[in-house]
Amino acid sequence: MDTFRHAETDTSPERPQATPWETYHDSLVPQWQSLLASSPGEREMQEFLELHPCFLPGATDNIGPGGHHGPSFSAVIRQPPLKGLGPTRVPDFMWVRLDTGAIRPICIEIESPRKSWFNKGARTPTAELTQAVDQLTEWKVWFSSPENQLIFAKTYAPDYTYRPIEPQFVLVYGRDSEFRAATSIHDNPAYMRQKRDHMPRSREFYFTYDQLTAEREAGNYATVTYEVDKWRLDSLPPTFTTGSTMMDLAEIIADPSTVLSRTELMAEKRRAYVVDRWKYWRQVALSKHEYFIAVGRE
Numbered sequence: 001m002d003t004f005r006h007a008e009t010d011t012s013p014e015r016p017q018a019t020p021w022e023t024y025h026d027s028l029v030p031q032w033q034s035l036l037a038s039s040p041g042e043r044e045m046q047e048f049l050e051l052h053p054c055f056l057p058g059a060t061d062n063i064g065p066g067g068h069h070g071p072s073f074s075a076v077i078r079q080p081p082l083k084g085l086g087p088t089r090v091p092d093f094m095w096v097r098l099d100t101g102a103i104r105p106i107c108i109e110i111e112s113p114r115k116s117w118f119n120k121g122a123r124t125p126t127a128e129l130t131q132a133v134d135q136l137t138e139w140k141v142w143f144s145s146p147e148n149q150l151i152f153a154k155t156y157a158p159d160y161t162y163r164p165i166e167p168q169f170v171l172v173y174g175r176d177s178e179f180r181a182a183t184s185i186h187d188n189p190a191y192m193r194q195k196r197d198h199m200p201r202s203r204e205f206y207f208t209y210d211q212l213t214a215e216r217e218a219g220n221y222a223t224v225t226y227e228v229d230k231w232r233l234d235s236l237p238p239t240f241t242t243g244s245t246m247m248d249l250a251e252i253i254a255d256p257s258t259v260l261s262r263t264e265l266m267a268e269k270r271r272a273y274v275v276d277r278w279k280y281w282r283q284v285a286l287s288k289h290e291y292f293i294a295v296g297r298e
Contacts, residue, residue, distance in 0.1 A: 009296030
């Protein structure tokens with residue numbers, strides 16, 4: 001008996017359309033600028049980035065080697081547990097990129113935009129920066145264990161456990177104003193910027209909040225949380241599309257309705273359409289049959 005079936009994308013021009021990226025982007029930019037102007041703390045930044053993960057580095061090829069095939073589950077993982085590390089030592093966010101030939105976790109530590117990189121009147125890193133960098137070191141040590149790598153692959157990339165794991169580490173910290181002549185606390189801000197740029201070690205990438213921009217390629221990605229053998233959906237962007245790339249997400253999340261009800265810039269008809277397509281792709285993902293899957297964004 002033939003076990004192959006066709007899984008169909010929806011190409012009907014009558015379907016409720018996703019919000020265009022340009023509309024979403026034009027709404028995000030002033031929100032982002034207003035948030036930064038309010039001198040927010042880490043908690044406010046965490047909440048905003050959970051809703052809008054397209055700002056987070058690493059969803060595309062801007063971190064580490066190329067060969068980007070998209071993140072696991074088409075989502076960023078919020079505060080992912082790493083077995084053996086305490087709850088305060090885990091990444092704030094993590095992309096698990098399934099790149100050509102490797103699993104590439106992008107572990108992201110965010111700190112307050114209010115924090116300074118260097119001590120005023122000195123050329124030494126602040127204690128807060130030293131502590132943040134130590135967090136990245138903790139993750140490096142964790143990933144150096146083959147046992148931890150196996151646990152990680154089974155949890156976050158179960159279909160790719162045969163691939164090597166090549167983690168990358170990101171720190172988002174402070175503001176560019178510390179390194180501008182008109183606003184700097186330092187007598188030689190240009191030198192301090194150079195020093196900052198030379199600080200990252202192997203597989204580390206440092207950003208200020210001013211360097212983050214909304215990435216169009218990441219406009220289709222959700223935010224999820226892993227909770228003791230089950231997953232929770234935290235956010236979906238209004239630009240979310242419903243093609244076969246959502247299958248992995250639909251497999252771990254049964255119903256997106258509650259989250260969709262909170263998604264701004266999404267019409268009610270579009271919300272109902274996403275739920276309908278979600279059910280379809282979840283059925284395909286959980287089916288025992290093998291499928292020929294047509295390529296398409298819906």
